[in-house]
Amino acid sequence: MKKIFALVHTLMLLQNSGYCQSVETLKVREYRVAHVKDIMAEFVYFLSIPNVAIDTLNLRKNAVFIMDMMEKRNIGDVQLLSPATAGAPPSIYGEVKVPGAKQTLIFYAHYDGQPVNPAQWLKELEPFTPQLANGVLGAGGEIIDIAGQSGSFDPEWRIYARGASDDKAGVIAILNAYDAIIKSGLKPACNIKFFFEGEEEAGSPHLNQILEKYSSLLQSDLWVICDGPVHQSGKKQVVFGVRGDAHIDLTVYASKRPLHSGHYGNWAPNPAMMLVKLLASMKDDNGKVTVKGFYDDVIPLTAAEKKALQEIPSVDAQMKRELGIINNEMPGKSLMASIHLPSLNINGMQSGNVGKMASNQIPTMATAVLDLRLVPGNDWQKQQQKVIDHIRRQGYYVIDREPTDPERRKYPRIIKVIPGRDGYNAQRTSMELPIARNVIQAVKSTTSEPVVLVPTMGGSLPLFLFEKYLRAKTITVPIANHDNNQHAENENIRLQNLWNGIETMATLMLMDR
């Protein structure tokens, strides 16, 4: 009787929620529906623990909470993996050995988040006070009471908080996928390892130490990286590579003290004007980077990768509509084509004050933060050096600290250039490997829609480290909605994406060789 009831329930879910290939996946869904309130409560609590890089105490609290969640699920060998550098945030490890399993998958997500500037968030939001909204805030959605929900959560609702999508959703999806498998009486088809990093948004500066130190513990047939958004079309995607990333901080110096713009304007050099001239020299009017040699070194795509690229549905028109823009930066280049080129982007720029704080001054300095995205073939330090060489060619004296008085007396244009030490190269796994084909097949089994296969996604992760220290393969299976505001204010996750994420991760855990 109980079994028949379960089957009817399963069929009802099938009918209500569209296509679903396997009974196992449906059982996972059934578990999620039945336990949604608990899952939400756990997620919300997790999101309320601040997770920005400088806040080491709270990062530690996040780690402890993840260990608690893992132990509650009877995951084995739960432990902190600390890098050699004292004080750096640990990764969290756990494992489940499955008798008879022929392969081992290791599931990756990260629990740290990007820095927050609460002043830039909507005034009804605080980065670490998770809020539930019945739609997109600022586009008709309104905040609703999380605690007041009886257990029925509309899949279009969203949770707003730093880390909601990037990447605490990954941690929650992986742990609940495992939970759903076990609690539904299913058995994973592979040995499962868990690895939750705490420094991804800071550029994973100590991941190399962890991978090296724990290299035997971390052996696997594949790393499944659960991070980033699904395709903008809403379709699931499997990603085989990531762009590399490198930063450069620039500070142009002018007068040693701020000057009254009336008494000195026109005469004293204005560092903001110097900086805009310098930055403007780095791109032409067609968005092409004019830094010498910037596009050299790029390894061309293989035939299979080119084919995959062609099959990716174009979202350019949709994205332009959604973002309220009509031109892209490089006329004629699609989003996908642009992502497969190295880029130079201004993340932030500041000099003096604007708005109510503005005053009639000539500032003493002007700062910009650039990020350089890299594709296979680029070396991150070489790419930084190309930009630094360009700056020198504009007549700048380049230093890595504030200028001294003798330097000020010698050089008319002085700039502090701090190349980020946390850069890394791009990485790409062949989509023609047998395990890659299996992953593609497994993800396809969870949806009636085509699955988008992406040779290189726009985001960056230090996946080259896994290759370097573990000789491991990595494939990224993202789950977040593409309009999640990750890395910015008002970060959020759409609930249906979290639900799909749980099912996708579970399907990979159930995937045989």
Added chain:
Amino acid sequence: MKKIFALVHTLMLLQNSGYCQSVETLKVREYRVAHVKDIMAEFVYFLSIPNVAIDTLNLRKNAVFIMDMMEKRNIGDVQLLSPATAGAPPSIYGEVKVPGAKQTLIFYAHYDGQPVNPAQWLKELEPFTPQLANGVLGAGGEIIDIAGQSGSFDPEWRIYARGASDDKAGVIAILNAYDAIIKSGLKPACNIKFFFEGEEEAGSPHLNQILEKYSSLLQSDLWVICDGPVHQSGKKQVVFGVRGDAHIDLTVYASKRPLHSGHYGNWAPNPAMMLVKLLASMKDDNGKVTVKGFYDDVIPLTAAEKKALQEIPSVDAQMKRELGIINNEMPGKSLMASIHLPSLNINGMQSGNVGKMASNQIPTMATAVLDLRLVPGNDWQKQQQKVIDHIRRQGYYVIDREPTDPERRKYPRIIKVIPGRDGYNAQRTSMELPIARNVIQAVKSTTSEPVVLVPTMGGSLPLFLFEKYLRAKTITVPIANHDNNQHAENENIRLQNLWNGIETMATLMLMDR
């Protein structure tokens, strides 16, 4: 006996403090030396009352405190002059009628200050917690205890606080000059009126209303404007004109929501890059403004003004050394020549975040605040319009609010341009008028050094209003040290400048026709 003692004291002061022409001025000095502790205490209390434009309650407290100071000195007819616009900060008026006086001078200073960003001040300073330092902070000076001083204040010491030099020092100098004259048993040679404005740093938006409403009360033979710094050479100066001023706020819009620079960098337009291209288009590499017609309309200097300009000691080399720069913005143009040209200056610029708050995003907007300084002949609104026309010529769709969705769908380059409504034209009084010659003579009588005569100073004051509503002449007699950081962080006044200011103002009050 008492008289002989006073004379000896006077001679000692003369010996210790260099050249001094008149016995009256010496008596003023003697009074200041004897009462320095009280003067300092009153000044420090005054500086501790916040005085930024948005803080109307505290501005009112400043006004009340000034009235108290005036009433304590038995100044007559003390009253608030309120503009027609309710809530706008009042000016404070008072007057002293002198039997037999042949003319009336009205002394102007302002009690409001520029906005403050406490985070940019030295960490040992707070804008409204005045501190005494035994030199320049950051250049060997250290904070010393104000309360602990017995009454001997080294003239090289400085008071740090918002308004210390710009322009509460003006209020204090004027009131103590009057006090010193009366308490020394001297008699002013003219009728004296006092006028202390509360909105100068906000662009004097209601000064026109006050001047119009109280035009008969405010009649005089000359307005003495006590504001701004003395010459950079340290010499006293008399200034006959001011630059006009106008602002423009610019905000370039790109994507409606912040984007991950990995997923969209290279494709989505970056508003910071758009803004730097736009700003860079406004000046050439020689600092010349490239906005069409920018230098048109300028009225040439008269022969006397050109001669005065030539006699102004060049401080270019000294200033470059002091400011730690070796090139000025327009190669070959001196500071004085630059000030007599209209200027375009970036006061502030902001997009995304820099430093620890930086994140891997493409910001949604980028903002800059420009100020335009004007010389006689320029019309401030016409000058703003030239810049707006230039922006249009760069392909921008110009609006005065955030763009709508239909506008975003129609225009690739959208900018919000807010021309400041608080602009005004330059103004210049002839230095050949008899009263102008008398002022020059009076200031010369206080110092053995040459007095610098400046046709137009770099700073801006809405002096055209006095001409327009009162048909009044204005001459500016500044007192602050030139390195006072006015309008910026760490504003300060050097005590010797305040002492000199008291003597200069007193000498003008003692000046006969």
